[in-house]
Amino acid sequence: MEGGAPQEFEVAIERAIAAPEAFGASFDEAPSRSELELGAGLEGDPAIAFRRTLGMFATGVTVLTARVAEQVHGMTANAFMSVSLQPPLVLISIDRRARMGALLHEGTRFGVSVLEAHQTGLSDRFAGRVAEDVPEPGFEVVHETPLVEGALAHLVARVVRSYWGGDHSLFLGQVEFARYGDGRPLLFHGGRYERLTEDPQVFSLLPRELLDPILALGEKRDYADGEAIMRIGEKGSELLLVLEGTVCVERPGRTITLGPGELIGEIEVLDPAGGRIADIHAVGRVRSLAVSREALLGALEADPRAAIALIELLAARFRETA
Numbered sequence: 001m002e003g004g005a006p007q008e009f010e011v012a013i014e015r016a017i018a019a020p021e022a023f024g025a026s027f028d029e030a031p032s033r034s035e036l037e038l039g040a041g042l043e044g045d046p047a048i049a050f051r052r053t054l055g056m057f058a059t060g061v062t063v064l065t066a067r068v069a070e071q072v073h074g075m076t077a078n079a080f081m082s083v084s085l086q087p088p089l090v091l092i093s094i095d096r097r098a099r100m101g102a103l104l105h106e107g108t109r110f111g112v113s114v115l116e117a118h119q120t121g122l123s124d125r126f127a128g129r130v131a132e133d134v135p136e137p138g139f140e141v142v143h144e145t146p147l148v149e150g151a152l153a154h155l156v157a158r159v160v161r162s163y164w165g166g167d168h169s170l171f172l173g174q175v176e177f178a179r180y181g182d183g184r185p186l187l188f189h190g191g192r193y194e195r196l197t198e199d200p201q202v203f204s205l206l207p208r209e210l211l212d213p214i215l216a217l218g219e220k221r222d223y224a225d226g227e228a229i230m231r232i233g234e235k236g237s238e239l240l241l242v243l244e245g246t247v248c249v250e251r252p253g254r255t256i257t258l259g260p261g262e263l264i265g266e267i268e269v270l271d272p273a274g275g276r277i278a279d280i281h282a283v284g285r286v287r288s289l290a291v292s293r294e295a296l297l298g299a300l301e302a303d304p305r306a307a308i309a310l311i312e313l314l315a316a317r318f319r320e321t322a
């Protein structure tokens with residue numbers, strides 16, 4: 001359904017509805033779920049195996065919203081996809097038993113709020129699960145449509161077509177409003193919530209009284225503008241503290257800048273064999289302090305409180321995604 005002026009698009013849709021066999025198997029010929037063949041090793045209830053197979057497809061999580069008189073109805077959904085850029089179209093798939101389905105028909109609007117990594121409580125709440133201690137969410141109304149405040153991205157779409165989708169109904173929406181902010185998305189994979197790994201921080205999270213004696217072992221190191229500080233894959237045997245200037249950290253898919261007081265190489269100095277995970281260069285003149293791995297291990301031996309604090313920090317990181 002890519003491309004084409006709105007008019008051509010309308011024609012294509014009309015043809016697809018009039019003669020579905022020309023566009024693939026007709027709806028009536030669609031195999032029922034009981035005929036589904038499962039791969040070797042998948043035993044038990046085919047419905048569960050099918051659901052689990054689909055669960056391998058990682059998605060974000062949205063709250064779909066609709067206005068009912070002066071009330072808001074919200075429903076958690078991960079069956080959301082982009083369809084077309086021109087015209088701007090998105091698709092949602094709604095269980096026929098869900099109340100949301102009854103509120104949508106051609107011409108009505110729905111909101112899509114893409115949840116941020118820490119909004120699991122909101123996701124549970126709008127999925128009808130018990131969600132304790134979740135404050136009442138705020139809604140902002142755009143194009144007469146409620147949107148969940150604090151979400152990572154928002155869309156408002158008007159239903160232009162709806163389709164049979166087995167035990168679900170599919171709603172194609174023409175997007176009227178779109179915006180996004182900074183942050184990380186909540187993910188859903190294998191039936192549970194996941195998050196993207198945060199920027200790797202270990203030493204920077206240590207209390208000052210444990211970190212300062214380690215940094216005191218550093219040696220001064222200066223870099224000229226544009227000079228490489230670290231390269232991806234290189235053995236990482238130093239922890240670097242930026243004292244002055246700006247450094248540019250380029251990781252595949254993400255570039256950030258760091259300034260005075262920030263640390264570089266926190267993971268690699270503990271796991272040097274894995275190699276550097278980013279290309280880093282100086283932006284302007286940079287002054288720094290470099291703590292060698294040997295000096296660092298010596299400091300941890302001398303004061304095991306710092307080593308214990310590091311283990312606790314790492315354990316907390318695992319708990320976040322457990």
Ligand SMILES: Cc1cc2nc3c(=O)[nH]c(=O)nc-3n(C[C@H](O)[C@H](O)[C@H](O)COP(=O)(O)O)c2cc1C
Pocket residue numbers: 061074075076077078079080093094095096097098099100101123124126127128188
């Ligand atoms: C992460 C997650 C994703 C979900 N995705 C969908 C979905 O895409 N479509 C759907 O119909 N239900 C989905 N659900 C279930 C609905 O949120 C749930 O049935 C909800 O209670 C329906 O609300 P309603 O009947 O009040 O409209 C999802 C639930 C969770 C937790």
